[in-house]
Amino acid sequence: MPKHGKKYTEIVKKIDRQARYDFDKAIEISLSSSFAKFDETVDVAVKLGVDPRHADQMVRGTVVLPNGLGKEVKVLVFAKGEKEKEALDAGADFIANDEIVEKxxxxxxxxxxxxxxxxxxxxxxxxxxxxxxxxxxxNAKTGTVTFEVARAIDELKAGKIDFRVEKAGIVHAPVGKASFGVEKLVENIRAFINKVVALKPAASKGTYVQGITVSTTMGPGIKIDPLLIK
Known part of the structure; x- marks a missing residue:
């Protein structure tokens, strides 16, 4: 079992880890539980009623978070000719020339x-x-193998994330920084979960969204009531 520090242990004592909250309240509790000196990342984990061992139950996709991720995303582009110029004009940080490839x-x-x-x-x-x-x-499935270089760069810079369900049936993603505040984080979480719901496999039976947990980098997980998902 991993050992937690004194601050984490004290915070956990004040939280009902079994309770399930609405989006706003869950974020409020999570942010109030943040104690790190840096701007913590807020993550969301969603337990799905799928078996990823079967190809027809795989959940994978991308979504552009409405409020971004709160950090600068450095983008490397493999392109040549006109597409190389398009990438630089669109704000690419690096072009994968021979020197970069060797690096x-x-x-x-x-x-x-x-x-x-x-x-x-x-x-x-x-x-x-x-x-x-x-x-x-x-990867073409995440939109990063494309001739629409400028569009791809714009999306990544704006906060596009890709996600894929893990073996345990859990899909998770970063949804912003603690400094965003409740409203912006809720908007990002809803965008992410709506996308996950839209990707529900036809082969998935029973309850699809079985659990949702939000947490900061150093903080405990706070549960969101999955019945709120419509």
């Missing part, structure tokens, strides 16, 4: 997300072993 092979990862045009996937494929384990591999 990545050597262990450099000074970027948060990567985009590639389809004609550059041959180059990207050679980096699969280093990009894949870090979740940095461009």
């Amino acid at each position: 990545i092979k050597a262990g450099w990862f000074g970027f948060d997300r990567a985009i590639a045009t389809p004609d550059m996937m041959g180059t990207v494929g050679k980096l699969g072993r280093v990009l894949g384990p870090r979740g940095l591999m461009p």
Whole structure:
């Protein structure tokens, strides 16, 4: 069992960990439980009634959070010619030229997300072993393998996240910073959950959204009543 610090233990004593709240109240409690000296990230975890071992019950998607993530997202783009210029004009932080590719092979990862045009996937494929384990591999399913480079960059910079259900049937995602306040965080959470609900597999039987928990980086999980999901 992991050991928690004194501050965490004291906060947990004041919280009913079994109670289920509405969105606003859950966020209020979660933020009031934040004790770190930095601006903590707020995360949401949703337990789904699916079995990810079956391909027809896989839940995977993307969503642009209305209020962003509250941090600068550095984007690397694999492109050439006109698309390279389009990427730079759209605000790309790095273009994966030969020098950058060699730096990545050597262990450099000074970027948060990567985009590639389809004609550059041959180059990207050679980096699969280093990009894949870090979740940095461009993927057509998440919109990061595309000729619409400017649009992809704009979405990532605006707070686009991608998510995928884990083996235990849980899908989780960051939804902003504690400094956002209740209203903005609730808007982001609703956008995320609405997207998850819209992706409900036809093969999923019974209750789809079985539980929702919100937490800050250092704080305890606060449960949201799943019956509020319509």
